[in-house]
Each structure stands twice: as C-alpha cells, then as structure tokens.
Amino acid sequence: MKVYGSKSAPVTMEIFTDYQCPTCGAFFEQTLRPMINDYVASGKVYVIHHDFPLQMHAYSGQAARWANAAAEVGQFETVEAALYDNQAAWTASGNLEKYVSAAMPSKDFERVKKIMDPCAAPGPVDAPTGIAPSPHPCAIDNYIIQDIQLGMKVPVTGTPTFVFYHKGQKYPATSGMISWPILKTFVDSLLSQ
Amino acid sequence: MAEAKKSSAMGLLLELARVALVVTFLVAAYAKMKPQTAMPWSLASIKTSLSMFAMGVDSYQLLSPGAVNFVAHWLPPFELFLALWLLSGKFLKLSSLVTTLLLGGFIAVQIRSFSLHQEISCGCFGPGERIGPVSLLRDALFVALAIAVFVGALRSGPKRADTDAVGAATVA
Numbered sequence: 001m002k003v004y005g006s007k008s009a010p011v012t013m014e015i016f017t018d019y020q021c022p023t024c025g026a027f028f029e030q031t032l033r034p035m036i037n038d039y040v041a042s043g044k045v046y047v048i049h050h051d052f053p054l055q056m057h058a059y060s061g062q063a064a065r066w067a068n069a070a071a072e073v074g075q076f077e078t079v080e081a082a083l084y085d086n087q088a089a090w091t092a093s094g095n096l097e098k099y100v101s102a103a104m105p106s107k108d109f110e111r112v113k114k115i116m117d118p119c120a121a122p123g124p125v126d127a128p129t130g131i132a133p134s135p136h137p138c139a140i141d142n143y144i145i146q147d148i149q150l151g152m153k154v155p156v157t158g159t160p161t162f163v164f165y166h167k168g169q170k171y172p173a174t175s176g177m178i179s180w181p182i183l184k185t186f187v188d189s190l191l192s193q
Numbered sequence: 194m195a196e197a198k199k200s201s202a203m204g205l206l207l208e209l210a211r212v213a214l215v216v217t218f219l220v221a222a223y224a225k226m227k228p229q230t231a232m233p234w235s236l237a238s239i240k241t242s243l244s245m246f247a248m249g250v251d252s253y254q255l256l257s258p259g260a261v262n263f264v265a266h267w268l269p270p271f272e273l274f275l276a277l278w279l280l281s282g283k284f285l286k287l288s289s290l291v292t293t294l295l296l297g298g299f300i301a302v303q304i305r306s307f308s309l310h311q312e313i314s315c316g317c318f319g320p321g322e323r324i325g326p327v328s329l330l331r332d333a334l335f336v337a338l339a340i341a342v343f344v345g346a347l348r349s350g351p352k353r354a355d356t357d358a359v360g361a362a363t364v365a
Contacts, residue, residue, distance in 0.1 A: 175312055
C-alpha cells in the first residue's frame, strides 16, 4: 500500500502524482514532507498515494513501477522520497535503479528487483496508461492502471491533484503547487469542524 | 429622433451590462463562500470554503502565504460589496472603474497561468474549473462589459451643447 499514517486519522488526503513532474517534486519537498512529519505523524491526516504518470514524461511510468515494487516490500516511503529528492538526476539520465537501490537495504532491493524483472521495458510510452509496454506480464502495472482509472474519475487534469475527505464528506479536487502554510490552514479548518 | 432612439437603446444595453456584472459578482462571491460539501451553512463551513479558495489562489504561485490568505478571505466579501455598489448605481464611474481594474487583474493572472501551462483551477466561481480557452473568453467578455459600463458612465456626464441644440430643434 502506498500510504502514510493511520487509517483512523480524521482527515484523509488522496493524492495523484507523476514522479517526473517538477511541480509534484516541489509539492513533495515543500508541502507533503512537512505535512507527513507533522500532521501525519500526529495522527491528524492519512495520505493515500496514487500514480498518474503523464505521457509527456518518458520515465514517470517506470518510476511508478519502482515505487509500486518498493511498496510490495514495505519500502514505499523511502523510495518515493529518493525519487523526488533525485528527480532532476534520473530525469536526465533515465537511471532510476541507482537511486532506488540506494534507498533501501540490499536484501529488500533484491526482492524489488525480482518484482521488476518482467517490467523493465525501454521504449515509447504507451497511451493512455503513461507506461511503456512490458514484454512480459508485469503484475504491478495493474496497480498503476487502477490508479489512473481512479484519477480519470476525479478527474485529474494535471499533477499533483489531491482530494480531501473528512467526516464522510468529499471535498472538490485541487491541483497545483500549494504551500504548506495554506494547506495546513485548510486542514485545520476541517479539524475544527 | 433617430439619435434619441439610438441613445436610448445604448443606455438599455449598458444597463443590461451593469446587471450582468452584478449577477456575476453575486454568483462569484456565493460560489467561493458556500459549503463545498453537503454540510449546512455555518461560520465553520464558510471558513473551510475560504481556506479552499486560498488553495486556489496559492496555486497561481504569485503571492506569499500571508498575501494569499488576505486575498482569499477578503475577495469574496469585496465581490459581494462590489455587486451591491454596482446595483445601487451610485458613483458609477468609480464602481465601474474598480470593476474594470479587478476583472482586468483576474484575466491577466489567468493569461499568465495559461501561458505557463499551469494545470490549475481558475477559482473564479469556486473550485473545479480549469483555466482554458473557455474561462479566458468568458472573463474577457466580463472585462469588455465592465469597460463598456465605465465608458457609458463617463459619457453620461453633463449633456454637450450640440446635442441639446438638436433636441431643441426636434421639439420645435
């Protein structure tokens, strides 16, 4: 599962991102990270991550595969952080494996590599999934496709897009770079209800 | 006579433009402040709605958090005030000038956002409407209406001497 925090938190945030999207990178570093360290850690917010790789980004589909494979072995948080922390580097080189392997113990990475073995497929990105077709069945693609289908229902028209839930109410989706103080004010207004 | 009819028709059109702007601002203020879910109206729900609008303002990435909060919490009530001011017709030159400047500012930031390929919501009438050709054309129309009302207000000052002479000749 690609989640942060406790499911029992009063506020849930579903977020749709593309690992190669610069705005998503800025959002993770400047907004999501402080929120995870503060409001998620204190049990106020539960974050659910969904992948929405955009066709314009050559490696975002592959990055989503690595993140999902890492989630299978319980290393999603460290890999997501590694992907965003090094976004500029792997966007230029296409070498995601280097940063994913450095983010976890070697035995966990061996397990991730095994999951990823059938999924390595350089080539043009497939429309509309935003991921390159795999020569062999790639089980984790199903998670990404599910996320994309969920995103299309929102609808996600750009990344990052996020949706908040509180007391059974679903709030309209918001897109773009939102600073932590502004997002915090919104979450506080929900918590005060 | 024809001049008088033309003037009367133009006056009616400008009144309609003014009413259109009144309705626009009333709808805009309401959409930003109303509960964004099935929750009932309350101070808490308005606070949440304005915080949601603040996220929309922040997504333009133009202002500091302090400025974003100020704009987000004061713009909707100001839109309501502007609607009532336009409706009253008092100091129309000033109210229509303020309207023109405000709407001109809105469309300028939208054009900037669109040119930067920011995939964000306009925020004009609440969340959910992406900035694009439709929102830009619509808001350009509003600016045009505001300019028309302002120009009409400027021209409706003291009558010119030649117009009075034509009117007097027609009566005679």
